Amino acid sequence: MRNIIIKKLIQATIKDPDIILMTSDLGYNAFEPFREQFPKQFYNLGVSENNMVGVGSGLALRGKKVFIYSILPFLIFRCFEQIRNIICHNNLNVKLLGAGGGFSYGNQGVSHNTTEDLSILRSLPNLTIFTPGTHIETTLAFDIMMRQNGPGFIRLGKVPNMEFHPREPKYLLGDGIIIKDGYEIVIFCIGNIIEDVMEAANKLDQLGLNTQVVSFITIKPINKDYIIKMSKSFRAIFTVEEHGELGGLGTAISEILVESNTSNTFFRRIGVNNKNLLEIGTQKYLKGINGISQQGIVERITSYLNEK
Amino acid sequence: MQVILWLWLEKSNFKMHILKQQELAKKLRMLIADISYKSKAHHIGSAFSCIDILISLYSNTLDYNLKNQNYDKQDWFYLSKGHAALALYVTLAEFGFISTNTIYDRFLVNGKNLGAHPDRFCLPGIELPSGSLGYGLSIGAGVAMAHKLNDTNHRAFVLLGDGECNEGTIWETAMFANHHNLDNLVAIIDYNHLQGFGRTDEVLDLEPLSDKFNSFGWSVHRIDGHDYSLLNATFNKILVSKKGPSVIIAETVKGKGYSKFENKLSSHYQVLNVDTYKDMMNELKGEIS
Numbered sequence: 001m002r003n004i005i006i007k008k009l010i011q012a013t014i015k016d017p018d019i020i021l022m023t024s025d026l027g028y029n030a031f032e033p034f035r036e037q038f039p040k041q042f043y044n045l046g047v048s049e050n051n052m053v054g055v056g057s058g059l060a061l062r063g064k065k066v067f068i069y070s071i072l073p074f075l076i077f078r079c080f081e082q083i084r085n086i087i088c089h090n091n092l093n094v095k096l097l098g099a100g101g102g103f104s105y106g107n108q109g110v111s112h113n114t115t116e117d118l119s120i121l122r123s124l125p126n127l128t129i130f131t132p133g134t135h136i137e138t139t140l141a142f143d144i145m146m147r148q149n150g151p152g153f154i155r156l157g158k159v160p161n162m163e164f165h166p167r168e169p170k171y172l173l174g175d176g177i178i179i180k181d182g183y184e185i186v187i188f189c190i191g192n193i194i195e196d197v198m199e200a201a202n203k204l205d206q207l208g209l210n211t212q213v214v215s216f217i218t219i220k221p222i223n224k225d226y227i228i229k230m231s232k233s234f235r236a237i238f239t240v241e242e243h244g245e246l247g248g249l250g251t252a253i254s255e256i257l258v259e260s261n262t263s264n265t266f267f268r269r270i271g272v273n274n275k276n277l278l279e280i281g282t283q284k285y286l287k288g289i290n291g292i293s294q295q296g297i298v299e300r301i302t303s304y305l306n307e308k
Numbered sequence: 309m310q311v312i313l314w315l316w317l318e319k320s321n322f323k324m325h326i327l328k329q330q331e332l333a334k335k336l337r338m339l340i341a342d343i344s345y346k347s348k349a350h351h352i353g354s355a356f357s358c359i360d361i362l363i364s365l366y367s368n369t370l371d372y373n374l375k376n377q378n379y380d381k382q383d384w385f386y387l388s389k390g391h392a393a394l395a396l397y398v399t400l401a402e403f404g405f406i407s408t409n410t411i412y413d414r415f416l417v418n419g420k421n422l423g424a425h426p427d428r429f430c431l432p433g434i435e436l437p438s439g440s441l442g443y444g445l446s447i448g449a450g451v452a453m454a455h456k457l458n459d460t461n462h463r464a465f466v467l468l469g470d471g472e473c474n475e476g477t478i479w480e481t482a483m484f485a486n487h488h489n490l491d492n493l494v495a496i497i498d499y500n501h502l503q504g505f506g507r508t509d510e511v512l513d514l515e516p517l518s519d520k521f522n523s524f525g526w527s528v529h530r531i532d533g534h535d536y537s538l539l540n541a542t543f544n545k546i547l548v549s550k551k552g553p554s555v556i557i558a559e560t561v562k563g564k565g566y567s568k569f570e571n572k573l574s575s576h577y578q579v580l581n582v583d584t585y586k587d588m589m590n591e592l593k594g595e596i597s
Contacts, residue, residue: 040457051480054443058450061435062380062458082443090428090436 001138001156001192002030002099008142009067013038016065022056023069024049026099031069053079053087053094060092071105072098072155073114080120083151088124091150101131101155101191102242103286113286115272119247121153122220129220130154131249133194136165137177137217144173144217157242158283160195164215174223176230182212185236185301188227190216190249193242193292200240200297207302222252228260236266236308238301242292245271268304270297324367326536332367332402333360337565338592339398339408345585347416349424353563353575355395357533358467358498361558362399364539365465365496369547372433374404379435383462384451386436388444389469389498390425391576397422397431405432442475444468445495449485452493452553463492471503474512479524485553486525493553494546495526498533500562502573521555533558566591 010033013019021034022043035042045052049070056066068075075098076083087094098117105112121129128148130141138159145152164179171177176188180201189197194215201211212234216222231237237257239250250269257263272290279289287293291300324332340355366372370383387396397415401408410431414420421430425439438444448466455462472478485493499517501508508514518528529546531538539558546554562576563569566588569578580588 045484046480048477048480048484050443050477051446051449051484054446054477054481055450055453055484057436058447058452058464059454059457060450061447062451062454064454064457081440085437085440086443086447 001132001159002097004135004138004159005097005142005154005156006030006034008139010034010037012146013041017041018063019065019067020056020059021067021069022052024052024074026070049074049078050082053082056094057082057086057092060087060094061090065093065095067095067097069097069099071112072100072117073111076114076117076121076153083127084124087151088126091126093149094151095145096151096153097156098153099156101157102193103283104157104192106283106286107280109280110277113277115242115244116247117155118219118241118243118249119251122247122252126150127220128152129218131190131219132217133157133160133189133191133215134163134165135159136163136168137215140168140171141217155191157192160192162195164194164198171217172223174218174221175226176214176216178212179215180211180213182210184210184234185238185305186212186214186230186234187238187240187297187301188214188216188249188253189240190219191242193240193287196287196292196294196297197240199294200301203294203298204301207298209301209305216249219249219252222256224256224260227253227256228263231257231260231263231265234265236268236305238268238270238304240270240292240297242287243271244274245269246274266305266308268300270300323540326540329363329367329536329540332363334565334592336363336395336398336402338589340394341566341580341585341588341592343394343398343411343415345580346412348579349394349416350577350579351391351394351424352578352580353500353502353569353572354389354392354469354498356564356566356569356575357500357560357562358389358392359395359399360534360536360564361467361496361498361539361560362395363402364536364543366399366403368540369543370465371462374432377432380458381460381462384448384455384464385433386438386444386448386464386466387426388438388448388466389441389472390438391469392467392498393422393424393426396426396434400431400433441469441472442477445478445481446484448495449481449488449490449493452485452490453488455492456490461492463494465494465496467496467498469503470497470499470501470508470514471511473497473514473517474503482521482524482526490553491551495553495555497555497557498560499557500560502562502571502576504576506573517557521557525552527551527554528557529554530557530559533560534564
């Protein structure tokens, strides 16, 4: 995803002298082309995320379009107060590029992986939160973010080998995009878990549960009417995310369903449990032990439906 | 060099005479006392500590334009020690940004927008909120950098508290500003030697503070932060001698102007009762003659 963003950013920067890309000493093997082409619009601030977010805010205050990159937890958790007080409160044109949502950093450990970021970011006003899953979704997210004059955040994971959109879909900000038709149950998902979800959906089809899959490019804003309307067409709704069950997509959808007063559709969240993760492993392994691999998704959906 | 300085002084805004600045300081301290009493505000000691710095900045130093909301074409000032908000509010009123009545109407009043810490655009001349310490200098570095990229000569001034310099981000920015040669960035430290819950040398000693900034590549000016001749001269000196970022370590007295508040930690927290208020006003008034 990072390489897609940097390619798009280079294209945009050719036409826009106000774009500035900042990194806190990360981006090896990715940002070199940008640095070479636009040496005066690229800043490596050293290992100092707080200073980077402050300097970026000052630049944005004076009309620069600032892209700030770091490993997601370093950028979001360490700098959260600045993002709240300065960037979001003042609606500054700062774009936060957080690398490695979910278990993307695999065996790099707890410092690099994150399943709590969306919970806290959703609470901030003015912030658009992009959660693309595929190549096309990433370019779409970038294009929308570029058009917005205000704060944005992209959760950068790994793009699956397969593209699930046949072409760039028609898209309204906040809506989901149907990537697999079905009529019995529906799975809402975000980010690169899309690959596991699609495999799970095909398996569920084989088990006789015809499954629709809908991907959300943004978790905020999220279109209430779209979700309520869709909920009425299925006998069960599930959310799947490489994120904690507390505060992410599942929470966002459940808030809408509960408050709609019209939806009696069965609903369950599928995400990571709210407990310390003490094991290391690859992204695939970590998804497996947290019940969000293809197999975990199938098992949880069938067992939830059995208890219904 | 002297010719350049003279030309610059001729061209620059009206420079206020020192005696007038001192009179103004008394007037604004009384205004701070009066508003604080009426609105039951804290942080009087902090406001008294830095009011002379603010007056010198707004009367002698900053290039600003009241009629132009395009802040790109002006010097930028940020009160990073946001708890001294009232000192900034009365200064902005004195220099024509707002009327004094605006402060009486809005300060700590439900439904209005002048809080104990400044909020974004709560008044003309205040673009960002402050109140959480430690990152004002980094924002100032960003503004200074943007001014350079936008080819303007304008500068960024950031007023920091001494306790605020405990924060690590200050020192990240100290490294950064020198590395990028931000000679249009000026930090001012209101060094009254009292922080939130004790003396700075007892809580977390900043010394040797001048050496620290020196070793980070900053031009350091350590002066009496209540002496207008020194404040004005130092600000003017910084304007003409461009050598990396500058810091003015202003030695100040917390609660300056009211003897019972001077050098007292309690002046950070104490709300004025009627007796203290009258006593304070009498002492502040008495100094005018």
